[in-house]
Amino acid sequence: MTSMKRLVLKIGSSSLFSGNDFAEKEIEVLARQIKKIRDEGVEVCLITSGAIAIGMQSLGLSKKPTELPLKQALAAIGQMYLMERYEKIFEKVSVKPAQILLSHDDFGNRDRVKNLNNTISALFSYGVIPVINENDALATEEIKVGDNDTLAAMIALNVGADMLVIISDVDGLYDKNPAENEDAKLISTVEKVDKTVFSLAKAPSSKVGTGGMITKLKAAKICGNSGISMMIVGNGKIGELSKVLNGENLGTLFMPSGKMPVRKNWLLSCANVSGKIFVDEGAKTALLNRKSLLSCGVTELKGTFASGSVVEIAGVNGEVFAKGIVAFGSDTLKTLDNKGEHHSQLIIHANNIVLKEEL
DSSP: OTTOOEEEEEEOHHHHEETTEEOHHHHHHHHHHHHHHHHTTOEEEEEEOOHHHHHHHHHTOSSOOSSHHHHHHHHHHHHHHHHHHHHHHHHHTTOOEEEEEEOHHHHSOHHHHHHHHHHHHHHHHTTOEEEEEEOTTTOOTTTOOOSHHHHHHHHHHHHTOSEEEEEESSOSOBSSOTTTOTTOOBOOEESOOOHHHHTTOOOOOOSSOSOOHHHHHHHHHHHHHTTOEEEEEEGGGGGGGGGGGGTOOSSEEEOOOOOOOHHHHHHHHTOOOOEEEEEOHHHHHHHHTTOOEEGGGEEEEESOOOTTOEEEEEOTTOOEEEEEEOSSOHHHHHHHHHHTOSTTOEEEOGGGEEEGGGO
16 A cells, blocks of 8 residues: 555445434544555545435434435535534645546446546545535436445446555444344455455445445445455544555555556446347357347347447346457447348447446
């Protein structure tokens, strides 16, 4: 970690509040740690939750509504107050924050991702800390990232971070649920996130958050696939965050498990899906053997999509086993199929296909 150049930090709603009050003292400690890390020459992004929770607080609500428009309204109210509080706290430590609001749809387009990266790089050049949240005020269920653990992993992946640190109300991953088992032991290091590791996770217990250990493990998987380490740190150690620069493990460290090309990991984890292509058994076998998809293997199309879109690829039983970037839009594919022309036309090149088994 002595060569770390870029760090992504994520703090959830459960760590932003002390009871019903915004944890200003703790966030000031976080701000001082961010400044210390930045002063060491490491560029820092902060992924934050809390907009809906602060919106609830401002309206005196004790329970999060289930209706999407109401949650969006709370996010619109809370996001303003959230950034106001960050600005005041960061000002105390001579750090300037900048707000970026994103949805999953922003990651589905490579041009938007490039623009996002350019904006973040420009903010870094000014010494400004990007403070990023999901755009809950506008995001529908179809385009939501859904939780900020995943959002943080997407940011880490797309900006080429060396590490993602998730600040949580738990100290890390345990071998048993620590709330139910006094003998639960903290797992200090995870070499690879697999089915055994996922079996240790439980559903979220926070009243204000949307994530849980499952979403953190998914984030670790996304990061690990592209050679990015991830650490879960308990919010009691916010004042020690700068120690990760010296390689100190403050909770549970998830080691990088591979070096999947960013493009493939983007396809698996970030890209929006515009449609679905069903293929016959012969085509499925070819794809599983890393071959390209030809038009002769396509049996059905679902959805409307353009050339360059990302689609799911399913077998005759409907089970999705891959994703890919199509060379032709759905209208053209239907025309080729109807006319029976170019029966062996290349639909998706092997380099633009990623198998679900790689996740």
